[in-house]
Amino acid sequence: MLMVVLFGMVSSAVFASDPGPLQDFCVADKASQVLVNGFVCKNPMKVDADDFFFSGVNKPGNTNNKVGSNVTTVNVNQIGGLNTLGISLVRIDYAPYGQNPPHTHPRATEILTVIEGTLHVGFVTSNPENRLIFKVLNAGDVFVFPVGLIHFQFNPRHENAVAIAALSSQNPGVITIANAVFGSNPKIDGGILAKAFQVDKKVIDYLQSQFWEDNNN
Structure with missing residues (x-):
């Protein structure tokens, strides 16, 4: 009986997760009018290297705005080849004293690496505790923001800061x-x-x- 219960628990866990790709890739066909949870696949014989390529993450974003930050997004909308692969990334530029204000990603966990400068980062746990988990990061430091939780980053210095973050969804939302x-x-x-x-x-x-x-x- 115990084995049956354990098997049921394992089976439930398996079926609760996102399904894995059923082919090598499924490049998004953005010209298709078919609406699905994601994008319809292009004909694989018409796929080339540009379907898996994006250029420009090396370029600083324009932080001349009210919050003093800019997020350069690289998800399935920029790289069609990310469709069904469950991953994306962003570059975040921070002006002096700029911030990426409190926000959530409803479909993704985020792992952030500071490339340049210093950041104060944190996330808040769910009700009823609403506990702030907070850390000061310097270049080379890594921090994780769990899926769905409110989080933020703030540049406390008079110099620019830069971070790169990976997210566990092709289209994490914000x-x-x-x-x-x-x-x-x-x-x-x-x-x-x-x-x-x-x-x-x-x-x-x-x-x-x-x-x-x-x-x-």
Whole structure:
């Protein structure tokens, strides 16, 4: 009986994970009108090296924005060959005192490596603890942000900083908390947010009137 239970648990774990690719690759056919969870595959005989290639991660991003950071994204939308492979990466540039503001990736864990400079990084655990896990990173240091948890990075120095991060999804998604809550379209009712944040509605009205800039490209 114990063996049956253990087998059932293992089987459940196997079926709960994402399925692996059933062929060498499935390059995204972005011209297809078929809607699936991902992209339809191109004819493999029409695939070439450019379907697995992206150039430009060596170039600094433009950090001249309100948050002082820029995220250069390399996911399935930039490299069609990432389709079904469950991985992507980003380059993040930080101006002096710039930040990648609190956000989540709903479909991916992130592993970040500091290439240049110093970063204060952290993530917050789920309810009810909401505990901040925080670390100061220098060049060569690596930090992991678990899937779905709110996290951030901040450059505390007067010099630029650069990081490279890998994510465990071909299309991890990003939800920047302030943009989503105060910059949604249409707006969330101000009374709802005032009660949620326990502040006067005038504070919410002010926040909703701001331009919430996206630092991802």
